[in-house]
Amino acid sequence: MNLHIRLEAAKNALNTLIKQPVATLMTVLALAIVLALPVGLFAALNNLQQLLGHWRDQAQISLFLHQGASAAEVQNLQALLERSTGVVSVRYVGKEAALTEFEHHAGMTAAIQTLGENPLPASFVVELNPLAQSPSALQTLVASWGQQPGVASAQSDLRWVARLQAILALGKRAVWILAGLLAVGAILVMGNTIRLHISQRRDEIDVASLVGATRAFIRRPFLYQGLFQGAVAGMIAWIIVAITVTVLQGPVERLAELYGTRFHLLGLNSGQGLILVAASALLGWLGSRLAVGRHLDHTFS
Amino acid sequence: MIEFINVTKHYPGRHHVLREVNLHLHKGEMALLTGPSGAGKSTLLKLLLRLEDVSRGTLMVNGIDVSTLGRRHIPAYRRRIGVVFQDHKLLMDRDVFSNVALTLQVGGLTGRQIQSRVRAALEKVGLGDRAQDLPAVLSGGEQQRVGIARAIVHTPEILLADEPTGNLDNSLSTEILDLFRDFHHHGATVLVATHDQSQVNRLGLPVFHLEQGRLHTPEEDKA
Ligand SMILES: Nc1ncnc2c1ncn2[C@@H]1O[C@H](COP(=O)(O)OP(=O)(O)OP(=O)(O)O)[C@@H](O)[C@H]1O
Numbered sequence: 001m002n003l004h005i006r007l008e009a010a011k012n013a014l015n016t017l018i019k020q021p022v023a024t025l026m027t028v029l030a031l032a033i034v035l036a037l038p039v040g041l042f043a044a045l046n047n048l049q050q051l052l053g054h055w056r057d058q059a060q061i062s063l064f065l066h067q068g069a070s071a072a073e074v075q076n077l078q079a080l081l082e083r084s085t086g087v088v089s090v091r092y093v094g095k096e097a098a099l100t101e102f103e104h105h106a107g108m109t110a111a112i113q114t115l116g117e118n119p120l121p122a123s124f125v126v127e128l129n130p131l132a133q134s135p136s137a138l139q140t141l142v143a144s145w146g147q148q149p150g151v152a153s154a155q156s157d158l159r160w161v162a163r164l165q166a167i168l169a170l171g172k173r174a175v176w177i178l179a180g181l182l183a184v185g186a187i188l189v190m191g192n193t194i195r196l197h198i199s200q201r202r203d204e205i206d207v208a209s210l211v212g213a214t215r216a217f218i219r220r221p222f223l224y225q226g227l228f229q230g231a232v233a234g235m236i237a238w239i240i241v242a243i244t245v246t247v248l249q250g251p252v253e254r255l256a257e258l259y260g261t262r263f264h265l266l267g268l269n270s271g272q273g274l275i276l277v278a279a280s281a282l283l284g285w286l287g288s289r290l291a292v293g294r295h296l297d298h299t300f301s
Numbered sequence: 302m303i304e305f306i307n308v309t310k311h312y313p314g315r316h317h318v319l320r321e322v323n324l325h326l327h328k329g330e331m332a333l334l335t336g337p338s339g340a341g342k343s344t345l346l347k348l349l350l351r352l353e354d355v356s357r358g359t360l361m362v363n364g365i366d367v368s369t370l371g372r373r374h375i376p377a378y379r380r381r382i383g384v385v386f387q388d389h390k391l392l393m394d395r396d397v398f399s400n401v402a403l404t405l406q407v408g409g410l411t412g413r414q415i416q417s418r419v420r421a422a423l424e425k426v427g428l429g430d431r432a433q434d435l436p437a438v439l440s441g442g443e444q445q446r447v448g449i450a451r452a453i454v455h456t457p458e459i460l461l462a463d464e465p466t467g468n469l470d471n472s473l474s475t476e477i478l479d480l481f482r483d484f485h486h487h488g489a490t491v492l493v494a495t496h497d498q499s500q501v502n503r504l505g506l507p508v509f510h511l512e513q514g515r516l517h518t519p520e521e522d523k524a
């Protein structure tokens with residue numbers, strides 16, 4: 001297929017769109033808003049995930065060692081812990097350090113001193129990124145640490161991690177469903193717009209068909225119209241999300257400060273933005289493909 | 302070469318519009334198609350363009366069996382034909398140039414080829430200086446000539462016309478039909494439906510006469 005025929009069709013499509021600026025703008029804006037909603041929600045979920053990542057020190061696991069654990073056992077254990085998935089840091093707390101910490105926190109120096117001997121075990125404090133793996137895998141991992149030689153017991157509270165992951169999974173699925181529905185909506189909006197264009201250009205289509213235009217020739221400008229409008233709508237949706245993130249940035253930072261942390265909202269990165277534009281162009285193309293299939297092909301029967 | 306062999310056509314739910322039509326028009330010949338209103342002239346031309354399907358019989362055009370031609374091959378077949386309609390079927394929102402260029406764009410020609418060929422076709426029909434005008438500002442005869450330019454710009458092997466002079470006065474009709482004859486002299490096969498008896502007499506060309514769907518060939522008339 002010759003390039004100049006495609007260029008001709010693309011020019012034709014652009015001309016048609018530019019000749020009706022208001023109608024084109026309305027279609028594109030409607031599509032952009034329809035797309036911005038699920039994309040914005042995806043961005044919100046991303047931010048939530050990032051925020052929860054900040055709290056990963058809460059996924060802290062203490063492995064208490066036997067009083068008689070050997071130096072080799074301790075070394076092997078440390079190496080194992082550092083190799084494991086999702087482990088952010090491993091800290092060894094010796095018996096003396098544990099005692100100092102305990103005294104410092106509890107202020108029970110006198111009580112400890114009456115025992116005469118340091119009763120506290122040495123331990124490893126492991127910080128985990130709770131989102132690095134599934135809750136069940138995490139449970140299994142922690143349980144396996146508990147079985148290691150030299151380990152007396154493992155203490156962890158991973159239930160909140162499971163809950164958190166469940167909530168995130170639910171949110172993601174809900175957004176996917178919404179995105180699917182809105183994608184269908186976008187296709188229908190575009191289909192209807194192209195249907196109008198087709199009926200406006202019925203004469204042209206009929207005459208072209210009389211002088212021997214192929215189906216592909218007649219379809220192409222309409223498909224390009226859908227493609228172009230979809231792509232522009234994707235760009236506008238990207239801009240809408242970017243503006244929303246910018247507007248919310250200040251308040252979110254102040255809120256984070258009140259909680260004593262720092263948090264920076266994330267928009268779409270350029271890769272995600274390009275995927276949005278491409279997906280949107282594809283939706284526009286699909287919409288016009290639908291209209292063309294329903295309203296054009298009978299010309300040739 | 303146009304060859305109708307026992308061609309019958311009926312529209313859905315109607316009695317036959319064409320019955321057992323046999324018509325032979327050799328390559329490079331020009332003939333007229335006459336008959337009263339409703340006789341089936343337009344239908345016969347529509348069969349030739351494959352705008353309608355043959356109900357029974359065989360229709361051959363330059364070696365192609367049009368009656369069984371697959372849908373996919375119809376556009377390429379139509380591009381070998383030029384057609385002029387009584388109601389000219391011009392696009393009123395496009396200038397004369399674009400109207401004529403459509404035939405070539407559909408054929409996949411490039412901008413420069415289109416430029417020179419459209420100019421030449423417009424010169425041929427005497428509208429060389431009207432390329433930028435919209436059809437609405439042209440007279441009826443001029444509009445019809447734009448339609449002719451559109452039909453001949455790709456130098457088709459076959460030229461069909463359905464009452465091209467229907468609502469034109471006599472001198473304009475003469476002018477238009479002479480254009481067709483000119484094109485025929487350059488080697489095209491030409492078939493023109495008309496009920497303009499004075500032109501039929503003047504041109505002295507072979508005449509196919511349709512009456513209630515039956516065709517009377519020139520040979521029969523002579524016999
Ligand atoms: N699409 C159609 N469906 C049903 N009947 C049709 C259709 N097209 C034409 N006819 C009928 O077929 C008959 C022949 O029509 P056609 O248009 O071929 O006649 P014609 O010779 O061109 O007449 P005119 O000189 O008035 O143009 C007419 O009775 C017409 O009503």
Ligand SMILES: [Mg+2]
Nearest residue numbers: 342343344463
């Ligand atoms: Mg007719």
